[in-house]
Amino acid sequence: xIAIIYYGVGNIRSIQKAIExxxxxxxxxxxxxxxxxxxxxxxxxxxxxxxAMKELEPFKEVILDAxxxxxxxxxxxxLFATESEENGLHKGxxxxxxxxxxxxxxVGKIPHMGWNQIKVKKKSYLLDGLNGEYVYFxxxxxxxxxxxxxxxxxxxxIEFTSAVIKDNFVGxxxxxxxxxxxxxxILRRFVxxxx
Numbered sequence: 001x002i003a004i005i006y007y008g009v010g011n012i013r014s015i016q017k018a019i020e021x022x023x024x025x026x027x028x029x030x031x032x033x034x035x036x037x038x039x040x041x042x043x044x045x046x047x048x049x050x051x052a053m054k055e056l057e058p059f060k061e062v063i064l065d066a067x068x069x070x071x072x073x074x075x076x077x078x079l080f081a082t083e084s085e086e087n088g089l090h091k092g093x094x095x096x097x098x099x100x101x102x103x104x105x106x107v108g109k110i111p112h113m114g115w116n117q118i119k120v121k122k123k124s125y126l127l128d129g130l131n132g133e134y135v136y137f138x139x140x141x142x143x144x145x146x147x148x149x150x151x152x153x154x155x156x157x158i159e160f161t162s163a164v165i166k167d168n169f170v171g172x173x174x175x176x177x178x179x180x181x182x183x184x185x186i187l188r189r190f191v192x193x194x195x
Contacts, residue, residue, distance in 0.1 A: 003038035018177040024191035045075030077171025098145030109158025
């Protein structure tokens with residue numbers, strides 16, 4: 001079972017439906033025991049960094065101690081960072097060293113919203129063969145980290161990190177559940193790996 005952590009921060013049902021569509025068993029839960037026993041964990045998220053971290057407090061330990069695959073999506077990926085500059089400086093989970101920063105004004109329209117290409121930077125079963133494919137984004141902040149943790153980048157005025165990976169943690173700035181065929185393929189690979 002893949003546990004989708006429910007901590008009051010959105011985009012939950014569409015992720016569950018997408019995982020089930022590709023053959024996975026997913027449960028939206030805020031039960032720490034169930035999350036501990038899960039075969040994989042999904043940390044979703046839409047909204048602001050600091051309130052999300054506050055709501056995530058009861059789940060911090062189970063996420064940090066997880067020895068199963070953990071996938072962060074959008075804000076869920078940003079929460080993996082050491083800290084974020086959104087509305088002041090706030091501590092993240094510090095799973096992957098780095099800082100979440102706002103796009104500079106020069107990039108044009110913020111938030112970065114819509115379809116954009118990923119440039120795969122590292123070998124991974126999740127993105128192999130998907131270099132140059134289009135996925136769906138909605139975000140105003142991006143994750144700045146060491147290149148050794150960067151799984152893919154995307155161009156939007158600047159080149160920013162669109163996916164990160166470290167040990168059993170993987171994060172996507174884009175929304176696989178809203179990214180059509182490519183997003184479903186990523187989720188299918190995740191589900192197959194969990195099996």
